[in-house]
Amino acid sequence: MSAMTSRKVYVVGVGMTRFEKPGKRDDFDYPEMAREAATKALLDANVTYDRVQAAYVGYCYGDSTAGQRALYPLGMTGIPIVNVNNNCSTGSAALLLARNAIAAGQAECAMALGFEKMAPGSLGSVWTDRENPLAPHVMAIASKTEMNPKVPIAPMIFCLGAMEYCAEHGVTDEAAQRRVLATIAHKNHLHSTLNPYSQFRDEYSVEQIEKSRKVMGPLNMLACCPTSDGSACAILASEAFVHAHGLEAQAIEIAGMAMRTDVVGDLGDVLGTAANGRANPDAAPESVSFQKIAGAHMSQLAAEAAMREAGVTARDICVVELHDCFAANELMMYDALGFTSPQFSAIDMVRSMTRTPGTNAIVAQTAAGTHVTVNPSGGLLSKGHPLGATGIAQCAELSWQLRGWCGPRQVTDNGRELTCALQHNVGLGGAAVVTVYKKPAAFAGNKVDPTARIGYNPAVEARSVSDEDVARVRARPAAKL
Incomplete structure (x- = not known):
């Protein structure tokens, strides 16, 4: 990995749409979503699309080359x-x-774009005539406990x-477990009240959450x-590009980043040693860990690698965007990200949560005695979870936090400006990605005023884009030789 990360990489522009209930608007197909997010990110970076040398477009529910369809309106640049x-x-x-x-020198400026147009309700399998990727996970679970066909597989x-x-x-008491999960959910719903991009912006008490449908x-x-x-959408750039375009005051370094997948033992012995890779129906239930099936171990491995590359530990992190598709997942990931110890568990972290006086921010104590704010955006629980966009939306929130743009939901490091943040994103099946962001000390200087360039602060106000905005960032015609 060191060869791949020989050059420093910076986030220089971010943008996103509001996250909305599926089907709420007829004019919100994925090309319109992508147009808005990409335009905002390019405006933020103060560059046009022809400066982008490669684009990586994420989505789960769509046909092949939807990324091309999404980006071609900004320019067909090859x-x-x-x-x-x-x-x-x-x-x-x-x-x-x-x-x-x-990092590898293949581009000076690259785009990461994500979008999703989803169906209402719980996630389901689209392809029913072939092996489901989660079949080994399901078999591992079934070897240890009775499956409830009325409960979707993810929850x-x-x-x-x-x-x-x-x-x-x-x-072990279910009511006590419910209180732990409801406390996490209460925190994230409260945080979302200050995020204009959130699908839900209502505050719910712990008791209301406990009484919601089981x-x-x-x-x-x-x-x-x-x-x-x-x-x-996020625009990433090399250090040379940052200097050439005068982006030092807003550039946020990706100081460490790692993806990990499941390792031997994470699914028990369900895959066995069969050459055809088929699941073993005789898997031993004692070898199965539900936490590992949910991605806790691969998240731990990714966190250790990302923090090692960035030269930080969990003690240095005081703001996190964590993949809380369910409050249950957030609980397990406190361990995986290194905020706990054998003497101070994730449950202790939850019970330590306190609301900062005069704000909507809830902070938790860590095993190291530090304090961390998790999901100031409201997290997936409240902000929403369009699968392809979620990880990049987390990047947007943390970039805004490190720039100090977040207004009433701004997190501080004990009253000081933030210098470091952590992002966690996990997908069953499995893939865990952990990213460490740093505000570069070498780029210290005057802050960028977003209202001067964009006309408003996108961290605290969610606006759509105009045709004029799109025209400002559309690729310029290539110069004649």
């Missing part, structure tokens, strides 16, 4: 456009590919993982994320 599908971590996978292209996996985690830490065990509906329509 650049490579790679379409990416990696389940719920699709957006971060696209971001990783864009980062690697710049089942994450809920079982959280229940297992709670039981390992002495919390999904499974201690998991209730208001502790689950919604499906969503939406798009997000």
Whole structure:
């Protein structure tokens, strides 16, 4: 990986649409979503589309080359456009590919774009005439517990993982487990009230969440994320590009980034040693960990690698955008990201959560005695989860946070400006991506005033784009030789 990361890479522009209930608007197909997000990111970076030398476009529900269809209205410039599908971590996978292209010297400026046009309700399989990618995961679960056909597979996996985690830490009563998950959900719903991009912007008490419709065990509906329509975009650049375009005051370094997939043992022995890769129907239930099936171990491996590359530890992180498709997942990932210890569990973190006086920010104590704000955007639970856009929307939030643009939801480091942030994005099947962002000390200087360039602060106001905005960023005709 060191050869792939020999050059520094910076986020220089971000943009996103509001995340909305699927089908809410007739004029919100994926080309319109992408047009808005990409235009905003290019305006933020103060460059036109012809400066982009490669684009990586993430989506899960769409035909091949939808990325080309989404970007061609900004200019048919001949650049490579790679379409990416990696389940719920699709957006971060696209971001990783864009980062690697710049780090390896293949591009000076690259785009990561994600979008999703989804159906209402729980996720389901589109292809029913072939092997489901989650078949080994389902078989591993079935070897250890009875499957409930009325519960969709995603909430089942994450809920079982959280229940297992709670039981390992002495919390076996379902009501107590429900209180833990409801406390996490309350935090994220409260944070979302200040995010104009969130699908949900209502505050719910812990009690309201506990009384919402039961999904499974201690998991209730208001502790689950919604499906969503939406798009997000990030413009990445090399250090030379940053200097050439005067972007030092807004450039945020991707200081560490890693993707990991499942390793031997994460699914128990369900895959066995069969040469055909088929699942083993005689898997031993004692070898199965619901937490590992839910991605906790690969998230841990990705976090360790990303923080090692960035030269930080969990002690240095005080703001996180964490993949909380369910409150159950957020609980397990506190461990995976290194915020806990054998003496101070994720449950202890949840019970330590306090609201900062005079704000909507809820902070949690870590095992190291530091404090961290998780999902100031509202997370997936409230902001929404258009699969291809989620990881890049997390990047947008953390870039705005590190620039200090977030107004009433701005996180600080004990009253000081933020210098470091962490992003976690995971997809069942599996792929976990963890990213560490830093505000470069070498680029210290005057802050960029977004109102001077864009006319408003996009971190605190969600506007659409005009035809004039699109014209400003559309690729310029190539100069004649």
